[in-house]
Amino acid sequence: MLITQQDTILIVDDISTNIKVLLDFLDNSNFTVSVAKNGESALRKAQEELPQLILLDVMMPGIDGFETCRRLKANPKTKDIPVIFMTALSDVLDKVKGLQLGAVDYITKPFQHEEVLARINVHLELRKTQLNLVQQExxxxxxxxxxxxxxxxxxxxxxxxxxxxxxxxxxxxxxxxxxxxxxxxxxxxxxxxxxxxxxxxxxxxxxxxxxxxxxxxxxxxxxxxxxxxxxxxRLDEAERKSVNLHDGIDSTLMILGSRLKQTQKHPEIEVVKKYANLPLVECYPGLINQVFMNILANAIDAIQSFVKEKGQIRITTEVTADEKSVLIRIADNGVGISEDVKQKIFDQFFTTKPVGNGTGLGLAIAYCIVVEKHGGTLTCHSKLKEGTEFIITLPLYSNPEEVGDI
Ligand SMILES: Nc1ncnc2c1ncn2[C@@H]1O[C@H](COP(=O)(O)OP(=O)(O)OP(=O)(O)O)[C@@H](O)[C@H]1O
Ligand SMILES: [Mg+2]
Known part of the structure; x- marks a missing residue:
């Protein structure tokens, strides 16, 4: 299962000509590129933007590349971002030190475009495979x-x-x-x-x-x-199957049941269901349940971090006007999402939850399952302090040839 949103790469270098060379061909290769001119700004940007990969120069004024790498690896939010060092061709010592500090690779100046691209792609692929293994596990x-x-x-x-x-x-x-x-x-x-x-x-x-x-x-x-x-x-059902989606939603709600009840810290969460008469939908039921799980768990988190009186989750299903897809809305009256944050919620590793509470993978995986695996859509409407609605559409039948592999 590959997550094919555009990858973001952070270039850290104090020399403008180096940056320009990299920017030119990375831009052309369809990466989103961001630049930091010193170690401090790299640490800040890495933490805010959570790029998929960092290209890091060794020699910089202020904190050098090694120290920047050490701090990146010491921060739980940035420690898993692969770092590739950029060194001069002859600096064997630099290469070894960089790798010892946790870098995954190095590229040498002057840059050979093809080689740089090949190395970047290898590490992006490795990281995605690793992510998927974690989630599958x-x-x-x-x-x-x-x-x-x-x-x-x-x-x-x-x-x-x-x-x-x-x-x-x-x-x-x-x-x-x-x-x-x-x-x-x-x-x-x-x-x-x-x-x-x-x-x-x-x-x-x-x-x-x-x-x-x-x-x-x-x-x-x-x-x-x-x-x-x-x-x-549904361990036994790795195949595509025609299923009743309401069964999947209800079983997920049941698993989450104890989180819906009132506790000393949290209000009760009422679930209001408005189910239409849906036809069976051909899909990978285990994966679709994973989507329901991720979206509903987020809704519960959003309510528990905000609502004092009574939480509510509304689940509505309908068949689309062209009768080719079904639509599932999952809305909560939780804390809501600001416009800024909304841009990033589907990014891997993006989380606003404290370290240890969220991995930032739930929605990235949900997006991948709905859009790439089933040819559907996953969108989000939200208003800060009012609530959030996720809308999933799934085609009744999707051609497995046209959609991605697990
Ligand atoms: N219903 C919601 N209401 C408010 N914010 C939400 C909602 N759903 C998602 N978010 C925001 O989107 C971010 C990313 O969600 P995502 O599910 O990908 O990761 P996470 O919940 O932080 O971690 P996990 O990997 O454990 O799911 C959340 O940290 C939160 O800020
Ligand atoms: Mg989540």
Missing amino acids: KMSSLGQLVAGVAHEINNPVNFIEGNLHHAAHYLHQLLKLLHLYEIYTDDSIPDIENYSKSIELEFIKKDLCKLLSSMRVGTERIQEIVRSLRIFS
């Missing part, structure tokens, strides 16, 4: 855990359900027998009469049946949960 371990739990619950719940059926039957027979005793036994036996009163026999007779039926409702509920867990994990 995350989802597949969640999927495996969920599938494992579902499997383990399924067996015991099935025998409870099976035995409940027999228990109800036996109970019915025993009650009938009791009734016969009551008719044919002289009710003046004081021990029996006293004991019946003390245990409130008439109440027990009525309550036992109610009790069994609520146990039956309970087991049905657990079976539904198991079904949802299975739909969510």
Whole structure:
């Protein structure tokens, strides 16, 4: 699965002619290029713009390239951005030191355009592959855990359900027998009469049946949960399949269920669903559930960081006017997104959450799955302090030839 938005490269060099040479051919090669003329400004820009790759000069006034690299690697936000050093052809020591500091490669001046491009592309590809592995690992371990739990619950719940059926039957027979005793036994036996009163026999007779039926409702509920867990994990379904998207949304909501409840710190989040009568949609169901998961988890985060009274997530589905696609809107009344931030939300690693809380991959992956993998669209409308709406469109059928590979 490749993320093919335009890659941003940060060039760090104090010499204008060097910058110009690089700018000319990188611009032509369809990269978005940003420039810093010293180490301090490079550190600032790297943290703000989170480029996909940094080309770093060694000799600069102020903090040199080595120190800049050391600080980039020490900052959790920038430590994973690949750094390529730019050194003079003869500086073997520089090359070694740079690599020891965590740089992935070096290019030598004067620049050979083809070589520079080849090295940049190799490292961009490596980084993307690494990212995808991380995300796949995350989802597949969640999927495996969920599938494992579902499997383990399924067996015991099935025998409870099976035995409940027999228990109800036996109970019915025993009650009938009791009734016969009551008719044919002289009710003046004081021990029996006293004991019946003390245990409130008439109440027990009525309550036992109610009790069994609520146990039956309970087991049905657990079976539904198991079904949802299975739909969510869909480990067995790596193929394209025609599925009911509402099942995917509902199973994801169920997994996130505990985050919707009120706690001491957070308000309750109400989920309002307006589902249209959707046809089955041909897609990779496991991947689409991953999209729902990422967007809904973000909505919950946005509500919890902002709303004090009552959070609300509205999910609406409809078929588009041309009847060729379905549209899913997921809206929240959370903190909202400023215009500035909105430009970057689909970028890999862009996050406004504290280190450790967000990796900044959720929406980049969602975009990749919806747009590149399914030929759909993913857009966002938001107003700061009012809320955010993500709109997903998915074609009912997409030609696998025309869309990307996993
Ligand atoms: N519903 C939303 N409301 C407000 N901001 C949002 C919403 N969804 C996304 N964002 C913003 O977009 C950023 C990127 O989201 P994304 O899901 O890609 O990464 P993340 O949630 O920060 O980390 P993770 O990789 O764990 O998902 C978020 O940090 C947040 O600032
Ligand atoms: Mg997220």
